[in-house]
Amino acid sequence: MNSIYDYPAYYEVAFSFRDIRREVDTLERCMSLFSRIPVHTMLELGCGPAPHMPELMRRGYEYIGIDLNQKMLDFASARAVHAGFSPTLLRRDMVQFTLARQVDFVFILLGSLYAANAAELSSHFESVAATLRPGGIYFLDWCVQFTRSSEDSGSWEIKQNQLRVKTSYTRRAIDAADHIFEEVIRLKVNDGDNELELEERNTKRAIYPQEFLFLTETMGLFEFMGWRNNWNLDEPLDERGAIPHDKRIERPIVVIRRI
Ligand SMILES: C[S@@+](CC[C@H](N)C(=O)[O-])C[C@H]1O[C@@H](n2cnc3c(N)ncnc32)[C@H](O)[C@@H]1O
Known part of the structure; x- marks a missing residue:
């Protein structure tokens, strides 16, 4: 993606x-x-x-x-x-x-x-x-x-004129002992005519x-x-x-x- x-x-x-x-x-x-x-x-x-x-x-x-x-x-x-x-x-x-x-x-x-x-x-x-x-x-x-939980998720939507961008993110532990987690951010973009899906997937050290x-x-x-x-x-x-x-x-x- x-x-x-x-x-x-x-x-x-x-x-x-x-x-x-x-x-x-x-x-x-x-x-x-x-x-x-x-x-x-x-x-x-x-x-x-x-x-x-x-x-x-x-x-x-x-x-x-x-x-x-x-x-x-x-x-x-x-x-x-x-x-x-x-x-x-x-x-x-x-x-x-x-x-x-x-x-x-x-x-x-x-x-x-x-x-x-x-x-x-x-x-x-x-x-x-x-x-x-x-x-x-x-x-x-x-x-x-600051939060102990390694799992988290959320979403929001922003409209600007014809453009609609829905953002969602999830975080999940990959290696809890070493504080390594994966963060995935997804955008669903609708410009009035077309839809596009974008993603950012990263491994991070909490x-x-x-x-x-x-x-x-x-x-x-x-x-x-x-x-x-x-x-x-x-x-x-x-x-x-x-x-x-x-x-x-x-x-x-x-x-x-x-x-
Ligand atoms: C969430 S955006 C933040 C952009 C901006 N600072 C803001 O406040 O809107 C994260 C940015 O970090 C950049 N990035 C990711 N890994 C990086 C790295 N190892 N070194 C430098 N930039 C990096 C990405 O390309 C992206 O532009």
Whole structure:
């Protein structure tokens, strides 16, 4: 089946439920609360169509985006031209990458941490650490798994003019002991005339809160700044990552700082 990431325009519609300006406000609030350095250059990992890029550049930041998929990078590039900006968009693997220069802030959105096992996770954090200036922030959206269940599923539909995009996702354990799971995202696209089905199937290594703390501590590269629920800095999660029983965990964010 065709890959979702080869159809950036449909991907955009599927995930257009986000309030981009509000999210950029949150990124800036994290800078002022946690960063020890002024932020000029921001790096997005797995940037895809780079939906936050125009708003960030409008606010004066230099933007670098890396992604494996050339169609996503081309789409992001066209978006930049249309908005009159010149970001740096590079084809790189987030598992192991280098940049020509260091950046002041790194972020990764919508659970896009594509590491298939523990070795890839370590390599990822080492690459980020080498790229991020001391005192700078690494902001992760939905990359730490706060729910214990390895099984999950959901769906939603978004309509834009003639276009209807139905998204569904499932997550199931492949190797529970090693925290390896498979994530499948499917899009059913109807443009008024034709129907198209797209799929993204990935094997990922889940990181649970305790392990995330252990990993960042033992690597000695980052210090833990905190985690919050639902992109809301006023909605903290327990220090150890325990979930308050009355809370539904939705897009939890995690902030760590380069030592
Ligand atoms: C869920 S999309 C997120 C896109 C964008 N950050 C956003 O917020 O809409 C995940 C992106 O990660 C990219 N990707 C997947 N594996 C990658 C890897 N190993 N290195 C770099 N990018 C990767 C995909 O091509 C895709 O564009």
